[in-house]
Amino acid sequence: MRDEKDATQDLCSPALPLSRREFLKSIGVLGGGIVVYISLGDPAGLAQTQERRSQPGTAPGDFNAFVRIGADGRVACFTGKVELGQGINASLAQILADELDVSYGSIDLVMGDTDLCPYDRGTFGSLTVRSFGPVLRQAAAEARAVLIDLAAEHLQSPAGGLAAEGGIVYDKSAAGKRVTYAELTKGRLIERHVAERPTLKTEPEYRAAGTSPPSRDLVEKVTGRARYGADTRLPGMLYGRILRPPAHGARPRSVDASAAAKMEGVRVVEDGDLLAVLHATPDGAEKALKAIQAQFDRPEAKLDEKSIFDHLVRAAPAGDVLTQAGSIEKGRELSAEVFERAYVNGYLAHAPMEPHASTASVEDGKVTVWASTQSPFGTRDRVCAALGLPPEKVRVIPTAVGGGFGGKNTNHEAVEAARLARLTGRPVQIAWSRAEEVFYDTFGPAAVVRVTSGVDGSGRIVLWDCAVYMAGDDGAKPFYDIPNVRAVSHGHWRGAPGVHPFATGPWRAPATSTNTFAREVQIDIMAARAGADPLEFRLGHLTDGKMKNVLGSYAERFGWARGKGPSGRGVGVACGIRSESYVATMAEVEVDRGTGKVQVQRVVCAQDMGFAVNPEGARRQMEGCVTMGLGYTLAEELRFRGGEILDLNFGRYEIPRFSWLPKIETVLVRSDDTPSKGGGEPGIVCMGAVVANAVFDAVGARLYQLPMNPGRVKAAL
DSSP: OOOGGGOOOOSSSSSOSSOHHHHHHHHHHTTOEEEEEOOOSSTTOGGGSHHHHHSTTOSOSSOOOEEEEOTTSOEEEEESOOOSSSOHHHHHHHHHHHHHTOOGGGEEEEESOTTTSOOOOOSOTTOIIIIIHHHHHHHHHHHHHHHHHHHHHHHTOOGGGEEEETTEEEETTSTTOEEEHHHHHTTOEEEOOOSSOOOOOOGGGOSSBTBOOOOTTHHHHHHTOOOBGGGOOOTTOEEEEEOOOSSTTOEEEEEEOHHHHTSTTOEEEEETTEEEEEESSHHHHHHHHHTOEEEEEOOOOOOBTTTHHHHHHHHSOOOEEEEEESOHHHHHHHOSEEEEEEEEEOOBOOOOSSOOEEEEEEETTEEEEEEOOSOHHHHHHHHHHHHTOOGGGEEEEEOBOSOOTTOSSSOHHHHHHHHHHHHHSSOEEEEOOHHHHHHTSOBBOOEEEEEEEEEOTTSOEEEEEEEEESSOSTTOSOOSOOSSEEEEEESOTTOOTTTSSSOBOOOSSTTHHHHHHHHHHHHHHHHHHTTOOHHHHHHHTOOOHHHHHHHHHHHHHHTOOOOSSOOSSOEEEEEEEETTEEEEEEEEEEEOTTTOOEEEEEEEEEEEOSSOSSHHHHHHHHHHHHHHHHHHHHTOOOOEETTEESOOSTTTSOOOOGGGOOEEEEEEOOOTTSOOOOOSSGGGTTHHHHHHHHHHHHHSOOOOEESOOHHHHHHHO
16 A cells, blocks of 8 residues: 555656546446555566566556446446457456455456556557456455455454355354355445555466356457447547548648638637648548548658668668577578578558548646547647646547457547647547548557577587567567577667658567567578478477477477478478467468469467466467468568558458458467466467468478568569
């Protein structure tokens, strides 16, 4: 417990929107109960995550969890995390149910509401269960300890002789001596100190965790009752459309909105760089936008999707050495053969099914925003900055999110809606079109990875020298046993001025997919040249027992019997590490030599993610990763000319279709004695490499650029 003056501070935002005392009052309005407020410093190692290292100062100095035991016996969990379709509304409730000794069905989650929930940087990086889960578990244990103390007073029994189960505290030595959590709270708001942190339960004691209840919003989503960003409706709401430039960096030369202003029911608003038309219907706003006459000056188009790679290498900043051992010069001397290859991938759009959408309303000087967002508090802070308001004057309420993948962290449309709502005095909704969604996306970065490696006369890898340009460092360090090694990272996926021609950002498992593609294809090249089976070659260069176990756990299931390649069968293997989870993937493909089309027939994905709180949920994430991974592997790539994006819809930017899908098999490698690791991203990182290696095995052609579209496959043949 902390004093009120110690309310949670964040290095980039002033404070929580509510003080602890104000929060407790708000809980009283919601129905009373017991509130446990805890300050755990950095209990989940949040400061050690890659996201924390690469963005110093954005994670809160401490992490807080709130649990409410209601007078009706129901349990409310308040978390800054949001549900993105990954199923954390089930897994967090499972964690809480076990530690609090209540039924899974008695738990309600309040997620991401910035007026009710503790600060959270956002839902990304497969951090929810592995980083917030331990915090929630500790909070639940403390709540349970408070309840037992209260029960000891109520039952006149020593606390040491009491136990809890199913929301009931009972005396183990006196049958019938029991009291429910609801009877203990009686609608009162009770704040208690916990003298000592209770011991947390271990895996054999779990009842909910380790089972697979479905996501709690499943019925709403499949029946169409879920409310997404654009589904928000408020009395008197206006729909806004905004004049956009035709290219990044374009500046307006002349703008004439007079025709739009004369249209019935249309309101034209100009505020600095913002020119918007508003109407009571979306169609009315769209017609008004088309009536605006505007001309823009465009910057000279110096780059496109072909010239970008040379530019990245030239413009990238000096490198940071990620790892170094032995001597690169000695490695070259020991090498019987040296392999030098460059691997590249283009820009990627997140391409969620649901485009960005937010609705803002201003009442009594306070702005409320309903947003489809991965980062409610980040969105709140951006609205605060744009309107010059303190955090307590802005509330963000997350809606259902129809896909994020790293693309719904910034939410520019929420700022636009808030600005327009304040200017007009009416609620305003900004829902991006598909073209706006692609144009204003923060793209997964184009990148270059150069690898020089070597094997000695016995087929052992003795040299590895890797330089990564503008992808980032995650996954760049080789985990194979190599005596002479160096990995250098030049720039990051967050971009740098003058390097990327438009904004880049996290795209599911940022950097790791790029670096895994380069590493695992390079390993395959050396295995083939050494005349070795690619699976055995990998196993022979691993000292990490966990990775060896994951690699070996699925080979029999797949029916691996390849030997040296290419065999003509069309099978490949790749492995990687992401979010502290180990993943290995094997694929079987068919290649049409006439068209260059690659059809992935079968994928087996094995993953060690520590204890799986919800095994079926984990498998669904793995299947989703394999499916989404087919996109960056086979088709997804943005074409552009300077700042102009050429692929603004799904007719031009192709994402995976049902006809592409292989038979997908998932293997969860049991590791129940290990804390839970990330599950939302690891399964995607091997897809580029495993398909490339399978293509080589099928037709003897190597692919060094993603995506491996038919034209590139034919060229390689």
